[in-house]
Structure formats: C-alpha cells, structure tokens
Amino acid sequence: MxxxxxxxxxxxxxxxxxxxxxxxxxxxxxxxxxxxxxxxxxxxxxxxxxxxxxxxxxxxxxxxxxxxxxxxxxxxxxxxxxxxxxxxxxxxxxxxxxxxxxxxxxxxxxxxxxxxxxxxxxxxxxxxxxxxxxxxxxxxxxxxxxxxxxxxxxxLGARGNADAHIGRASGRLVTVRRGSGGAPVVVAVGPMLDPVLAAVTGLDVTVTYTNTPRPLDTTGLRAAVTDHDAPDVVLVEPYLAGTSSHLVAEALAARPYRLLSLGVGRDDLHRYGSPADHDRWHGLDPVGLRRSITQFTRFTPTILA
The missing domain is CATH 3.40.50.970 (Thiamin diphosphate (ThDP)-binding fold, Pyr/PP domains)
Structure with a gap:
C-alpha cells in the first residue's frame, strides 16, 4: 500500500x-x-x-x-x-x-x-x-x-486482503457473502475481510465489507439487517475495538439489536513480537475471530451446502 x-x-x-x-x-x-x-x-x-x-x-x-x-x-x-x-x-x-x-x-x-x-x-x-x-x-x-x-x-497498512475491491471506493457497505434470512451480519473493515471470511467458514452469516468507515454507510447497514427482528451484528475493525460502535448504535437506534465489537484491545501488552503475534494476542486472527463470533451468536457450527 x-x-x-x-x-x-x-x-x-x-x-x-x-x-x-x-x-x-x-x-x-x-x-x-x-x-x-x-x-x-x-x-x-x-x-x-x-x-x-x-x-x-x-x-x-x-x-x-x-x-x-x-x-x-x-x-x-x-x-x-x-x-x-x-x-x-x-x-x-x-x-x-x-x-x-x-x-x-x-x-x-x-x-x-x-x-x-x-x-x-x-x-x-x-x-x-x-x-x-x-x-x-x-x-x-x-x-x-x-x-x-x-x-x-x-x-494504510502492510497487510491486506487477497482481492481488491477497486469499484467499492464510494463508501458503500457491500455484501461479500450472504447468509440466510436472520443470519448474523458481520461488518469487516479494510484488511479484516479475509480473516473474517476464514473465521466464518461453514457458519451461516452475512459478511459485508467497507474501506470507508467514515462516514459509515448506515443505510447499507440497515438494509443488511432488513430480514432480522433483532439482529446480531459483529463489527470487526483493524484498530481500537468499539471505535465505530456509536455509528452502529445511531444506524439501528429504532430497533432492538445485539452488537459485538472486535478490534485491538485497550491494554498495552508491553510486548514486541510480530504483527501476526499481535493479531493473535488481540483475537483478530481467524481462530480468535471464530471463537468470539461463535460465542456471541451461540452458533452450533454447521457446514453450509
């Protein structure tokens, strides 16, 4: 980059x-x-x-x-x-x-x-x-x-997704993978898309992507949860956990919902290590993401057809 x-x-x-x-x-x-x-x-x-x-x-x-x-x-x-x-x-x-x-x-x-x-x-x-x-x-x-x-x-970061979304520079929230009606919705920001996709393999979830979290596409988020009475939303950002939570709250203020905000933790770990080490320590690698998502949504993992 x-x-x-x-x-x-x-x-x-x-x-x-x-x-x-x-x-x-x-x-x-x-x-x-x-x-x-x-x-x-x-x-x-x-x-x-x-x-x-x-x-x-x-x-x-x-x-x-x-x-x-x-x-x-x-x-x-x-x-x-x-x-x-x-x-x-x-x-x-x-x-x-x-x-x-x-x-x-x-x-x-x-x-x-x-x-x-x-x-x-x-x-x-x-x-x-x-x-x-x-x-x-x-x-x-x-x-x-x-x-x-x-x-x-x-x-800009040194790591990223395998595929570019060149035509998605308009700020819209784009559905990359669609789950069934009522499935949890994951919002992946920037380079978190590929780790999220790896984490939800075999799970019934909708995965959306944006490279423009400000302004957050609140219209797109509301559309992504249209079929949900009380949606589960998982926000995955490559910076401080919860940074965009207030925007999700504003977008879904008129309806009940549950939100899990994943990102970099607030504790100073006092460690050096590699970027991959920090991903693992903050639960942002595929294994950590899958654990957090399944615990939050109470999934019994099943393989989708």
Missing amino acids: RDAFTRVATALLDDDPRTALVLADISADAFAPAARRHPDRVLNVGIREQLMIGVAGGLALTGLRPIAHSYAPFLVDRAYEQIKLDLDHQGIGAVLVSIGASYDAAAEGRTHQSPGDVALIDTTGRWTVHVPGHPDEVGPLLRAAATHDEAVYLR
Whole structure:
C-alpha cells in the first residue's frame, strides 16, 4: 500500500498543480524525484510532525490540496493538537496518509503502534476515513480525496486482503457473502475481510465489507439487517475495538439489536513480537475471530451446502 501511495501521489504532483506534499522525513527518499521536479510543492520539514500539520494547514489556506504523510503514531497521535487547531478549528481540510496501521511495526515497540488513531480523528470534525484492504484500492481512494477540499484520513497498512475491491471506493457497505434470512451480519473493515471470511467458514452469516468507515454507510447497514427482528451484528475493525460502535448504535437506534465489537484491545501488552503475534494476542486472527463470533451468536457450527 505504501508503494501504491507513492506512485499515485507522485502522479498527482505531476498532473495537478494544486497538489502539495508535506513530509517529516518518512518516505522522503521515495519522493526525492518528485521533490526535484516540484521543490515548491514537496516540502520535508524534518522530524517535526506538528510542524508538518501546521504547514499543511497553511498550504490549504492558500488554495493548495496538501497531503501530509508519516507513520500513524507520528501523524495522528503526536500531532493531534495541530490536527484539532490548524485544520479542524480553522475549517480547512487536508489529506492525511498514514502507514504502520495499528502495529505493522510491532518490532519497534509501543512508539510505533497506533490502534487509537481513528478514535482520535473521531474527536475532531467531520472527517472521511478510508481503510483500504488491498494496494489496488489505494489509488482510487487517494485520487478521489485530491479532488475536493474536505478532511480525509487514509490509513494504510502492510497487510491486506487477497482481492481488491477497486469499484467499492464510494463508501458503500457491500455484501461479500450472504447468509440466510436472520443470519448474523458481520461488518469487516479494510484488511479484516479475509480473516473474517476464514473465521466464518461453514457458519451461516452475512459478511459485508467497507474501506470507508467514515462516514459509515448506515443505510447499507440497515438494509443488511432488513430480514432480522433483532439482529446480531459483529463489527470487526483493524484498530481500537468499539471505535465505530456509536455509528452502529445511531444506524439501528429504532430497533432492538445485539452488537459485538472486535478490534485491538485497550491494554498495552508491553510486548514486541510480530504483527501476526499481535493479531493473535488481540483475537483478530481467524481462530480468535471464530471463537468470539461463535460465542456471541451461540452458533452450533454447521457446514453450509
């Protein structure tokens, strides 16, 4: 996904004189050719992430469309006050593009982990949040974000699904697998789709997918549970568990429902390990997901025809 971002952002810089890029050393080498061609629109402020957001805000005020890029904990956690004041409070937008997801760089320790980034973005204004599940989804999402002036957060990870859903960049909740009437509905966000599909093998569930959890497609969610009197909904996100629970509550406020929110736990595990280790520790691997889903829905697993 990082390579896809570099290619598309470079093309935008070449093709659209309104596009600007602000870096804080991360990925500076990858954008060196673009910086030589566009020294006035590719700015590397060094390891000063707060300044990076401030500069992006200033560029937006001049009419440019700035893209600010770094690891998620540096781009969002460290620069949260600048996002709040230099962008949201000023009523201006930018495209923030992170890498590292929740713990792609787990070997670097807690400083490089950011499971709470989307929850932090939620505390500011109305942001569009994209969480692509495949590298081929990155380009359409980034190009769409470059065409307007609203606030967009594009969250990239090192891992993803086997198949891209290029045509699903509109934010709609798409049904990937349909269960029987009244079957539980699982909402998989971005790279969680393949682990979810593996987890529910042989279970009667409907699986839906989105790479745009903000704004959440509440109309699509309500449609997915149309046949249910009191639906079981399982929300699986690749960041802090429960981040989108309030949106599900708003979407289904007029009816009874049960919700299980799965994601990264709130405890600091004080462990390094690999991303796969963290998936397992947080119950986000197929085995852990299946255990949580079957316990919540009280399934007796059966093989579907």
